[in-house]
Amino acid sequence: MHIVVTIKQVPDTNEVRIDKKTGTLIREGVPAIMNPEDKHALEAALCIREELGDVKVTVLSMGPPQAGNTLMEALCLGADEAFLACDKAFAGADTLATAYTLAMALKKIAPVDLVLCGSQAIDGDTAQVGPQIAECLGIPQITYAERIKASEKSVEVESGFGAVRRRVSADLPALVTVGKAINRPRYKTMKGIAAAFRDKGVQLLTSQDIKVNPGRIGLTGSPTSVKKTFVPELGRAGRIIDGGPETLSLGIIHTLEAENLLPKS
Amino acid sequence: MSIIIDTDICTGCKRCIPACPYDALAMEGKKAVRTPACTGCGACLDACKYSAISLAGGQGRIKMDITGFSGIYVFIETLGGAISEGSLEILGKARELADSDAASRKTSRVTAVLPGHALDRMPEELIALGADHVIIIDDPRLAVYRTDYYTRVITDVIREKMPEIILFGATPLGRDLAPRIANRIKTGLTADCTGLSLCSKDGILLQTRPAFGGNIMATIVCPDNRPQMATVRPGVMRRAKRDSNRIGTTETMALTLGKKDDLIRHVEVVENTKDAIDFEDARIIIAGGRGIKGPEGFELLGKLAAALGARIGATRAAVEAGWISRAHQIGQTGKTVRPDLYIACGVSGSIQHMAGVMGAGRIIAVNSDRNAPICEMADETYVGDLFSILPELTREITERKTTAA
Missing domain, CATH: 3.30.70.20 (Alpha-Beta Plaits)
Known part of the structure; x- marks a missing residue:
C-alpha cells in the first residue's frame, strides 16, 4: 500500500505581524513551519503503516527550494520518501493550479492508494486543495476526518461535519483530509533524524518531470487573483474606565441600560 | 483564446x-x-x-467565453428538514447584490438551488426570503449529503443555466462540495468570504476574505472564468426581511447519474451533534479568554450570562486550554457573531479572535491590563479584576430584577 501525504510549508501565522503603514505582512523573522494539520495527516499515515505493516509513506509538497526543509522534517518523523514539486513556473498558483500540479505529481509517483491532506493550511485557510486534487484524479474524497480505518482495498472514515458526525467509506484509491482532532503527532527521535539524513533525501520534480500543461500551472493557470489587501479595521472608541468593582459594575449597568439590554425581570 | x-x-x-x-x-x-x-x-x-x-494561440492563459453567463445562484443547504441559517444569510446577500445591480448588467436575478429530499414548503420560504427562482432537485438519493451526487447535480445546473455567480456556505459541506465543482468546471473559487460586492466599474464580484489568521484582508476576483464561485462564512451576512407576497417561480430538475458519479460506497450520519450554542439570535454574548484562568472562571461568566439572558463565548486559547468546549469558540477559526453587545472578559484582543466579533453593535471589555490590545478594539474597557467585578455585576443585575418584579 502506498500512502502520499501532501505537506505545505507555511509561515507561523501566530507570529505574523502587520506593517501598519503599508498594510503588508512582515514576513521577516517569521518562522516557516509544517502546516499543523498536515502534521496530523502525516501522523495518521504513520499509524496506518504501523497497523498494516506493508505500507510506504511518501510526502509531497509544492513550493520554493526551502520547502525542502519541511519535507526533511517529515522524513525525520518517519516518512519513507519525499518529493518537492519545485519550479519557477509553479509560482503564483491559486488553489486550482496548485491542486492540478500536485495531482500531476501524484500521477508521476503513482500508483498511489491513499492520499492524506490536512483539511486546511493556516496561511490561506481555504480547505480547497484536498477536494480539488481528488477531482483532478477522479477519486473519492472524504473531508474533516477524525478517525480513519484503512484496509488494503478500502477506507472508512468518521468525520465531524458541522452539526453531524458522519461515517463514510470508499474504495481505494481515495483522498482523505484530516483535522486536528484525529491524533497527537509524534515527536522526532534521534534515530529518525539520523536515518533521514543518512538514507533519505528530498527529490525534486520540475514542470518537465511531471508533464504539466503550461496553461494550467502557476499564475497562468490561476483563475483567481488578489485585487487588493488591507488591514482589517478593528479599532473602536477605546474609552478606559477605572475604579473599584462597584463603580465599574455600575458603569457596565449604565451601558446595558443605554443599549436597552438590561433584563426587566 | x-x-x-x-x-x-x-x-x-x-x-x-x-x-x-x-x-x-x-x-x-x-x-x-x-x-x-x-x-x-x-x-x-x-x-x-x-x-x-x-x-489556439499557444499555451498561454486559458480565456473562456464568458458572455453567455448570467444570474446569481445560491446553493441551499438543508439539514433535518430545515434550510440552514447560513444559506438564508447568503440568499439575503445575493438579493442585496442583485438589487444593487442598477444597470442590470448580468446579476439582477437570484436563483436558489435546492437539492435534497422531502423539501416540502422550502421553495416558498426561499422566495419569501429573496429568491426570484428556485430550482428543486428532489430525489431520495440526495437525502443525505454525498460529495459525488451533489457535485453531479450542481455541475448539471451550471451547465444548463450558466450562472454568472454561484455561492455556497463556508460550512463543512459547502467547503467539501464547492472545490470539487470548481475543479470540474475549471473556474476560480474563493473560500470563506466575509464581504461580497459588485465592482461599480465592470460588475465583477469582489470577494473579500481574511487571510494569515485574520491578520490581513484580501479582495479576490475571478475576472476571466465563469461562474464566479465563493463560499461565504456563516454569521456574517444578514438574511432578507421575509415578504410572503414576493413573487417567484420554481422548476424541478432530475438527478441523472453516470457510471463515474458513484465514488462513495457508503455514507451514514452516526450522530447529531447539533451545536448547543446558538449565537445567531443572541443579543448579548459574554466571552472569556486566557484571563478567565480556568473552568471556574467560566462558572462566573455562566452566572452573569444567566442573569442577563446572554450566551457564552470563548477565545481559542480558552478552548485549547480545555476550560470550555469548542462549540463556544469565536473568531477566525471559530464562529463569527454579531450581537448587540459583546462583553469580552479577560480577552487580550488577538486579531484572530476580534475578526469574529467585528459586526458586534458594541464591545465592552473587562481586563486587568490597560495596555492589552483589546483596549483599542473595544468601545469601552473596564480596567480591574474581573473576579471581583463580575460577581458584583451579577449581584446588582439580579437585585434590580427582583426589585422590578
Missing part, C-alpha cells in the same frame, strides 16, 4: 466527451468536434490522452 481539436491526432476515444462541463463536445465521423456551446474553459485539455486538444 479557444479550443482546437486536431482531427489528424484524434483517435475518437471519446474520453473528452464527459470531461466537458457544458456538453459542448460531440462525435462527428469518429472524431471529436466542438459545438457552439463551447465556452473555452479548457476542461477537455487534460482529458485527451493523445494531446489532440490544444489552445
Whole structure:
C-alpha cells in the first residue's frame, strides 16, 4: 500500500505581524513551519503503516527550494520518501493550479492508494486543495476526518461535519483530509533524524518531470487573483474606565441600560 | 483564446466527451468536434490522452467565453428538514447584490438551488426570503449529503443555466462540495468570504476574505472564468426581511447519474451533534479568554450570562486550554457573531479572535491590563479584576430584577 501525504510549508501565522503603514505582512523573522494539520495527516499515515505493516509513506509538497526543509522534517518523523514539486513556473498558483500540479505529481509517483491532506493550511485557510486534487484524479474524497480505518482495498472514515458526525467509506484509491482532532503527532527521535539524513533525501520534480500543461500551472493557470489587501479595521472608541468593582459594575449597568439590554425581570 | 481539436491526432476515444462541463463536445465521423456551446474553459485539455486538444494561440492563459453567463445562484443547504441559517444569510446577500445591480448588467436575478429530499414548503420560504427562482432537485438519493451526487447535480445546473455567480456556505459541506465543482468546471473559487460586492466599474464580484489568521484582508476576483464561485462564512451576512407576497417561480430538475458519479460506497450520519450554542439570535454574548484562568472562571461568566439572558463565548486559547468546549469558540477559526453587545472578559484582543466579533453593535471589555490590545478594539474597557467585578455585576443585575418584579 502506498500512502502520499501532501505537506505545505507555511509561515507561523501566530507570529505574523502587520506593517501598519503599508498594510503588508512582515514576513521577516517569521518562522516557516509544517502546516499543523498536515502534521496530523502525516501522523495518521504513520499509524496506518504501523497497523498494516506493508505500507510506504511518501510526502509531497509544492513550493520554493526551502520547502525542502519541511519535507526533511517529515522524513525525520518517519516518512519513507519525499518529493518537492519545485519550479519557477509553479509560482503564483491559486488553489486550482496548485491542486492540478500536485495531482500531476501524484500521477508521476503513482500508483498511489491513499492520499492524506490536512483539511486546511493556516496561511490561506481555504480547505480547497484536498477536494480539488481528488477531482483532478477522479477519486473519492472524504473531508474533516477524525478517525480513519484503512484496509488494503478500502477506507472508512468518521468525520465531524458541522452539526453531524458522519461515517463514510470508499474504495481505494481515495483522498482523505484530516483535522486536528484525529491524533497527537509524534515527536522526532534521534534515530529518525539520523536515518533521514543518512538514507533519505528530498527529490525534486520540475514542470518537465511531471508533464504539466503550461496553461494550467502557476499564475497562468490561476483563475483567481488578489485585487487588493488591507488591514482589517478593528479599532473602536477605546474609552478606559477605572475604579473599584462597584463603580465599574455600575458603569457596565449604565451601558446595558443605554443599549436597552438590561433584563426587566 | 479557444479550443482546437486536431482531427489528424484524434483517435475518437471519446474520453473528452464527459470531461466537458457544458456538453459542448460531440462525435462527428469518429472524431471529436466542438459545438457552439463551447465556452473555452479548457476542461477537455487534460482529458485527451493523445494531446489532440490544444489552445489556439499557444499555451498561454486559458480565456473562456464568458458572455453567455448570467444570474446569481445560491446553493441551499438543508439539514433535518430545515434550510440552514447560513444559506438564508447568503440568499439575503445575493438579493442585496442583485438589487444593487442598477444597470442590470448580468446579476439582477437570484436563483436558489435546492437539492435534497422531502423539501416540502422550502421553495416558498426561499422566495419569501429573496429568491426570484428556485430550482428543486428532489430525489431520495440526495437525502443525505454525498460529495459525488451533489457535485453531479450542481455541475448539471451550471451547465444548463450558466450562472454568472454561484455561492455556497463556508460550512463543512459547502467547503467539501464547492472545490470539487470548481475543479470540474475549471473556474476560480474563493473560500470563506466575509464581504461580497459588485465592482461599480465592470460588475465583477469582489470577494473579500481574511487571510494569515485574520491578520490581513484580501479582495479576490475571478475576472476571466465563469461562474464566479465563493463560499461565504456563516454569521456574517444578514438574511432578507421575509415578504410572503414576493413573487417567484420554481422548476424541478432530475438527478441523472453516470457510471463515474458513484465514488462513495457508503455514507451514514452516526450522530447529531447539533451545536448547543446558538449565537445567531443572541443579543448579548459574554466571552472569556486566557484571563478567565480556568473552568471556574467560566462558572462566573455562566452566572452573569444567566442573569442577563446572554450566551457564552470563548477565545481559542480558552478552548485549547480545555476550560470550555469548542462549540463556544469565536473568531477566525471559530464562529463569527454579531450581537448587540459583546462583553469580552479577560480577552487580550488577538486579531484572530476580534475578526469574529467585528459586526458586534458594541464591545465592552473587562481586563486587568490597560495596555492589552483589546483596549483599542473595544468601545469601552473596564480596567480591574474581573473576579471581583463580575460577581458584583451579577449581584446588582439580579437585585434590580427582583426589585422590578
